[in-house]
Amino acid sequence: MRRRLAAALIVPALMLTAACGGGDDSGKKKDSASPSADASQPAVPKAVASADPMPTVKGEAGQKAEITVPKGEPSGKFVVSTLKEGSGAVIKKDDLVVTKYTGKIWKSGKDLTGSYDKDGSPLVVPAGSQTIVPMFSESVLGKKVGSRVLVVAPPEAAFGAQGQPQLGVGPTDNLIFVLDIDSIMPKKAEGTQAPIPSDLPQVKADKDEAATITIPKNDPPKELVDKVLIEGKGPEIKSGQTVYMQYSGAAWKPNEGKDAAKLFDTSWKTGAPFSTVIGQGQVIEGWDKGLVGKKVGSRVLLVIPPEQAYKDQAKGEDLPANSTLVFVVDIVGAV
Numbered sequence: 001m002r003r004r005l006a007a008a009l010i011v012p013a014l015m016l017t018a019a020c021g022g023g024d025d026s027g028k029k030k031d032s033a034s035p036s037a038d039a040s041q042p043a044v045p046k047a048v049a050s051a052d053p054m055p056t057v058k059g060e061a062g063q064k065a066e067i068t069v070p071k072g073e074p075s076g077k078f079v080v081s082t083l084k085e086g087s088g089a090v091i092k093k094d095d096l097v098v099t100k101y102t103g104k105i106w107k108s109g110k111d112l113t114g115s116y117d118k119d120g121s122p123l124v125v126p127a128g129s130q131t132i133v134p135m136f137s138e139s140v141l142g143k144k145v146g147s148r149v150l151v152v153a154p155p156e157a158a159f160g161a162q163g164q165p166q167l168g169v170g171p172t173d174n175l176i177f178v179l180d181i182d183s184i185m186p187k188k189a190e191g192t193q194a195p196i197p198s199d200l201p202q203v204k205a206d207k208d209e210a211a212t213i214t215i216p217k218n219d220p221p222k223e224l225v226d227k228v229l230i231e232g233k234g235p236e237i238k239s240g241q242t243v244y245m246q247y248s249g250a251a252w253k254p255n256e257g258k259d260a261a262k263l264f265d266t267s268w269k270t271g272a273p274f275s276t277v278i279g280q281g282q283v284i285e286g287w288d289k290g291l292v293g294k295k296v297g298s299r300v301l302l303v304i305p306p307e308q309a310y311k312d313q314a315k316g317e318d319l320p321a322n323s324t325l326v327f328v329v330d331i332v333g334a335v
Contacts, residue, residue, distance in 0.1 A: 044078065044134045044157050051075035051152065055104075055176050057083060061148040064116035065102040065178035074106050074174040079152035080139045086146020086181060093128035096185040096273065097140045098333070106152075106174040112167060115180075121242045122335055124185055124272055131271040133158055135177060143181055151177040185273070188246050189299035189330040191230040196301065201252075201261070201326045203229060203301060210266040211248040211328040217257035220324035225303035226290035229328075232297020237334055239279025239292050244333035246273050252303070252324040261326070264318040273332050284309050286325065296334050302327040 053070035061084050091097055100122050103112035114120050125136045135153035143149060153175045155161060163171040187208050196202055199218055205211035237243055248266040255261035267274040276282050279292045286304030294300055304325040306312070314321040 044138070045076075045154065047078045047080040047138060047157075049079070049081050051077040051079050054079070054081075055106075055150065055152065057150055057178055061146070061180050062100075064114065065148075067102060067104045067176055067178060069104065069106055069109055069176065074152065074154070076154050076174070077152070078134070078138075078154060078157040079150070081150040082143065082147055083150050083178070084146075084148040086144040086148075088145025088181075089184060091127050091140050091143050091145070091181070091184070093141060095127045096187055096332075097125045097127050098182040098185050099123050099125055099136070099140065100180045100182055102178045104176045105169060106176055107170075108168070108173075110168055112169075112175075121275070122182060124244060124275065124333070126271040129271040135175060136179070139177075139179060140181060145181050145183060147181045149179045149181065151175075151179060153177070185244065185333050186297070188332065189230045189232060189297055191232075191297075191299075193229045193299065194227075196227065196229065200225065200227070200303065201250075201301065203299075203328050205248070205299065205328055205330070208268075210263060210268040213248060213250050213255075213261040213263070213326055213328060214259060215250065215252055215255045215257070215261050215326060220252045220305070221303055222305060224286055224289055224305060224308055225301065226294075227301040228294065228298055229301055230297075230299035232295040232331060234296025234298075234331075235334070237278060237292055237294050237296065237331065239288075241278060241334045242275055243278045243291065243331060244273040244275045245291075246330040246332060247327055249325060249327045251319050252326055254318060254320065254323075262318055264316065284325075287327075287329075291329065291331065294331060296331050298331050300327075300329045300331065302329060 053072050056068045058066040100115035102114045115122050125140050126132055127141045129137045134157040135151050139149055139151045158175050159169055161171045163169045199216055202214040203211055246267050248263050250261035250263050279288045286308035290302045306322045309325045312321045
């Protein structure tokens with residue numbers, strides 16, 4: 001299940017995390033290119049606060065930045081410069097940092113679709129994560145919420161020698177980003193979990209890791225189940241919103257009666273929440289129907305019959321045809 005630089009992480013076209021394993025994976029219908037950090041590429045240079053030449057930036061934090069590329073070739077250095085220091089919490093390793101960004105390619109001057117553009121979305125960055133390109137994951141680490149940060153990233157700190165053709169980024173392109181550090185997103189739903197009827201899957205999800213799902217030895221329900229296990233205090237999710245979720249998924253029949261179901265997919269292995277537009281057919285029907293109307297901060301148990309999932313299509317060894325799907329979904333944000 002994955003997305004574009006920000007499409008799911010969350011913006012149109014730039015996907016940062018590695019695609020989920022297991023066929024079509026969770027509830028996502030389509031996969032997009034996924035420029036994750038590549039362990040085989042050259043070492044990332046240490047970030048410096050300035051270099052010559054430097055781009056200039058106009059505009060207030062919280063609004064689209066106006067970036068001017070200087071004359072001359074980029075220095076090749078990885079620059080992380082705080083333009084405005086915020087007054088919020090200091091970003092720690094593994095914090096999920098909500099950023100809004102403006103981006104540009106140095107050589108061509110081409111603008112990259114950003115958070116402040118039409119249909120743009122925030123980008124959720126796991127601070128210091130090895131699964132996310134350093135121009136984001138390293139640039140937010142140690143900064144304060146509310147800060148505006150200028151980033152100049154050579155290929156080694158961006159998409160590496162493969163570039164990102166989907167965005168028009170070549171293998172030698174240096175990128176310029178202005179990141180507005182908006183907030184820190186919760187990693188999971190918090191609160192006391194409601195009891196679950198014995199004929200439904202039982203759930204243990206009290207740690208920052210994939211949920212443990214135990215499926216009972218009985219036939220699955222015929223209708224969609226969308227049971228709220230923890231009710232969040234945030235606003236209700238509306239159709240058309242981009243929703244950020246931590247999820248774990250398993251097929252009912254292959255795991256029936258086992259102590260712990262084998263998950264066919266989970267967002268926890270990527271280092272960042274999954275995001276998608278909800279209620280608009282971007283994911284399987286059971287997700288659209290089961291999550292619209294739930295509150296941000298909620299944990300939801302979804303049991304999805306085959307006709308609202310993948311029907312008669314097999315999606316790998318752990319996801320046979322005509323599967324009833326079980327998901328534990330923590331709704332951690334929405335825009």
